[in-house]
Amino acid sequence: MSEKREFGFETKMLHAGHIPDAVTGSRAVPIYQTTSYVFDSPEKAAQLFELKQYGNIYTRINNPTTSVFEERIASLENGTGALATASGMAAQFNTMMTLLRPGDEMVASSHLYGGTYTQLEHTLKQLSVKVHFVDPTDIKNWEAAITPATKALYGETIGNPKGSILDIEKVAALATSRGIPLIVDNTFASPYLCRPIDFGAHIVVHSATKFIGGHGNSIGGVIVDSGKFDFSNYPSVAEPTASYHNLKFYETFGEYGFLMKARAVTLRDTGGCIAPFNAFLLIQGLETISLRMERHVQNARAIAEFLNAHPQVDWVHYAGLSNSPYHDLAQKYVPKGPGAVFAFGLQKGSGDVREAGKSFIENLNLFSHLANVGDARSLVIHPASTTHQQLSDSELEKAGVGPELIRLSVGLETTEDLIWDLENAFHKIAH
């Protein structure tokens, strides 16, 4: 019984990162609702601040409840460690602030979450970081956009809104050969459907707000490091850090160097930490993630097939359908199913399709009209008038979000009830 066993995903989602509390015996992960931690001695305090010993100092930097969440997600993503943040946007921003310096460039897929697009295009520009957006479906586009200033590649496992699947292995191989880390946003897949690190991605980010939490009640984010990128010639992680008594993070911490800097410098200085209560709720989400994702993809597949056969539907972008251009990549990267978030287009009839889209949404009852995905409940949105409204017309066109496009996040309800709800709305807009 003493041999080392490699536990399965479901075992890890329930146990990784936590043993019953030594003092109280508490089986559930306790919520350590505290800002700070008493030092054993002045010497111990000095060691903690110098990073000579790892321990709790202040909840902006670390917290025992949050640590369980971090260790659990790192285990599920096959990473060496993780850093939780206040939101998905904060996870992305922390990663970029840790890696990039003014004058650096990044190459990113153009099939991105709308908020990520504005973060990369506008906010990074303020910091003098230029991002080149490429059609991610051809590796030659990535290659052509890399310059000597490129310091990161960025893409999403399942791209919004086309349902495109990133060829992670190819992009990661290119990244590695050029000494550039590949960052993958794995939000839409969740670690249950895809583990980008297994295909060579160097850093994974998540909006834990979505499928990880899974119940639409908490905003949170997380960065997972593969520990496999060689940062020895990568200035921001290898060179002495002035704001940390010239510590060389990669030389000192090796495979933990990037995450240590992300925590001890970037999180310390930018402050986007997660609340312990939110970390607790995200842990609750992780404990059922395999069951929920199985059900999410089962419902999503049934609804995609229903829509695909519907006379009032022009197109369905779901990589699980055999007519999807991403079907083969989906078989490779997300064999259990390409998630539960996808878009479809209403048939452009004689009337105004923008009005038809609005009316369709108004006539749904079970699907909630809101700006989120990955809830246990089914959700719907019309991006051109909501999530993507800050984008100019040409940017909208580039992101592929026309006025006919409706996005669904399929929840866990009874399949036939969801189809009934959609059929009702189709019926209403036909008159």
Ligand SMILES: *Cc1c(COP(=O)(O)O)cnc(C)c1O
């Ligand atoms: C929601 C989302 C984000 C941003 O996450 P927040 O938790 O809302 O800050 C980033 N990427 C993707 C794919 C998302 O769906």
